[in-house]
Amino acid sequence: MNVLELREVTKAYGEGMAQVHAIENVSLSVERGALVAIMGPSGSGKSTLLTIAGSLEEPTSGEVFIEGAPLSTMSHNEKARLRRQTLGFVFQDFNLLPGLTAAENVSLPLELDGMKAKKAHTIAMSMLGEFGLGDRASHFPDQLSGGERQRVAIARAVIGNRHLLLADEPSGALDSVNGEAVMRMILNACKQSGVAAVVVTHEAQLASWADRVVFLRDGHVVDQTVPPPTPEQLVHTAQQR
Amino acid sequence: MSVRHALLGLLSEGPKYGHQLRQEFEERTGDVWPLNVGQVYTTLQRLERDGLVESDDTASEGTQNVYRITGAGVDELGIWLHTPPDLTSPPRDELVIKVLVALRMPALDVRDVLQVHRRYLVELMQQWTRLKEDEGEFDFALALVVDSELFRLDSVIRWLDAVDGRLKRAEIEPPVAVPELPRLRRRLAVRR
Known part of the structure; x- marks a missing residue:
C-alpha cells in the first residue's frame, strides 16, 4: 500500500505572466518500508514537493494522498492531527527546541498528542537507547554534536508509530561519516519499522542509500533509478574487471 | 594497483x-x-x-x-x-569527450545526455552503498574500498551538475562567442 501518493501535483506562485511553476504535474508513490530520495539542483522544486507532501502547503492542482486519504478533503484540524500522528519531519538545521533536553524533544510529539508525560518519557528513552543516544538523553541540544542533534531529530520524527518520514537535506550540515549515520538510521526506520521515507537531497552519496532515486529538473520528474542488483552481483562484476 | x-x-x-x-x-x-x-x-x-x-x-x-x-x-x-601517484595528465575521460561532442550537436538536448549518465552513476553508487550497508560495518577494509569508489563516482556526478549549471547560466547570459575546442594545453603552457 502507498503511504504517500502525489497525483499530477502542480504548485504555481504568482499570476499571469509572472506565474512560476515550482513543480508541475508531479506524480510519485512511496510504499510502506521504502526509502525514496529526490535529487535535483537548487530551484528544481525538491523542497516544494516535500512541503506539499507534508500538508504544509496546498498544491495549485492535483491531489496528495496519505495512506489513501486525500489531503484536499481534510479540515485544518485533521491535517494538524495527521502531522502529529502520521508524519515526521527532519530538517537540515535539526529544529530541536533549545530549552528542552534530548529526551524532552523526542517525547514532545507524544505529549502534544495527549499522552501522559511519564509514559511519553519512557518511550522516548527507549527510542534514544535504540539509536545509541541513551547517554545523551538529559543533554540540551547545544551540548550535543551536529550528528547527535540530527539523530535526536530523527528519533523525534519517527516516535509514536509514525508512518511517513519527510526529510529535507537531513545531513546537509554534517560531515560524510555523520551523514552516513543519519541515512543508516532513516534506512533502519524503513526496513525495521516499515516507515516510508522521502529524503530530499542534492548529494548523490546520500541519495545512494535510497531504494529509488527520483530526479527533478525545473519542477518536473525527469527520471528515476531502477532497483540495483544484489551485493553478490556487484562483487562478481568488480572481480571481472 | x-x-x-x-x-x-x-x-x-x-x-x-x-x-x-x-x-x-x-x-x-x-x-x-x-x-x-x-x-x-x-x-x-x-x-x-x-x-x-x-x-x-x-x-x-x-x-x-x-x-x-x-x-x-x-x-x-x-x-x-x-610518493603521490601520477595524477598530472590532462583528463581524457570518455564521459568528458561525450559531453563535449554533445555540446556541438544543436539538435540534441545536452541535459538529457547528462541525465542518462547521472542516473547510471547514481545506480552504481546505490550498488556500492548496498555493499557497505550489508558488510561495511564489519569489514573496515571493504568500507574504505567502497568509500573510495563512492567518492570517485560522486565527483563525476558533481562534474555533470557543474555542466548543467554552466549550461543554465549560458542560457541566461549567452556567451559572446561560441567556445571552440578547450584550450587546456595552451592555458597550461601560459601558466608555466
Whole structure:
C-alpha cells in the first residue's frame, strides 16, 4: 500500500505572466518500508514537493494522498492531527527546541498528542537507547554534536508509530561519516519499522542509500533509478574487471 | 594497483608464506581484488631478484619458502607510500569527450545526455552503498574500498551538475562567442 501518493501535483506562485511553476504535474508513490530520495539542483522544486507532501502547503492542482486519504478533503484540524500522528519531519538545521533536553524533544510529539508525560518519557528513552543516544538523553541540544542533534531529530520524527518520514537535506550540515549515520538510521526506520521515507537531497552519496532515486529538473520528474542488483552481483562484476 | 608494494607492506609485519600473502592481500582489500598464486610467486621472485625480499632457502623440496622483507625493501616501501601517484595528465575521460561532442550537436538536448549518465552513476553508487550497508560495518577494509569508489563516482556526478549549471547560466547570459575546442594545453603552457 502507498503511504504517500502525489497525483499530477502542480504548485504555481504568482499570476499571469509572472506565474512560476515550482513543480508541475508531479506524480510519485512511496510504499510502506521504502526509502525514496529526490535529487535535483537548487530551484528544481525538491523542497516544494516535500512541503506539499507534508500538508504544509496546498498544491495549485492535483491531489496528495496519505495512506489513501486525500489531503484536499481534510479540515485544518485533521491535517494538524495527521502531522502529529502520521508524519515526521527532519530538517537540515535539526529544529530541536533549545530549552528542552534530548529526551524532552523526542517525547514532545507524544505529549502534544495527549499522552501522559511519564509514559511519553519512557518511550522516548527507549527510542534514544535504540539509536545509541541513551547517554545523551538529559543533554540540551547545544551540548550535543551536529550528528547527535540530527539523530535526536530523527528519533523525534519517527516516535509514536509514525508512518511517513519527510526529510529535507537531513545531513546537509554534517560531515560524510555523520551523514552516513543519519541515512543508516532513516534506512533502519524503513526496513525495521516499515516507515516510508522521502529524503530530499542534492548529494548523490546520500541519495545512494535510497531504494529509488527520483530526479527533478525545473519542477518536473525527469527520471528515476531502477532497483540495483544484489551485493553478490556487484562483487562478481568488480572481480571481472 | 601495485601488487609488488602491497606484498612488501604485508611482509613488513613479519615473515610469511606465499599462499598466506595471497590470502591476506585479498582480505585486506575487501575481497574486491582477486590475486592468483602464480602472480604472487612471480612478484616475489622479482622482489627477491631486486634484493627487496629474501626467502628461506633452507626449505626442502615440496615445502614452502618463507619470505621476509629486507632493509632495502623497507626503504622502497616507505618511498612508495609517500610518493603521490601520477595524477598530472590532462583528463581524457570518455564521459568528458561525450559531453563535449554533445555540446556541438544543436539538435540534441545536452541535459538529457547528462541525465542518462547521472542516473547510471547514481545506480552504481546505490550498488556500492548496498555493499557497505550489508558488510561495511564489519569489514573496515571493504568500507574504505567502497568509500573510495563512492567518492570517485560522486565527483563525476558533481562534474555533470557543474555542466548543467554552466549550461543554465549560458542560457541566461549567452556567451559572446561560441567556445571552440578547450584550450587546456595552451592555458597550461601560459601558466608555466
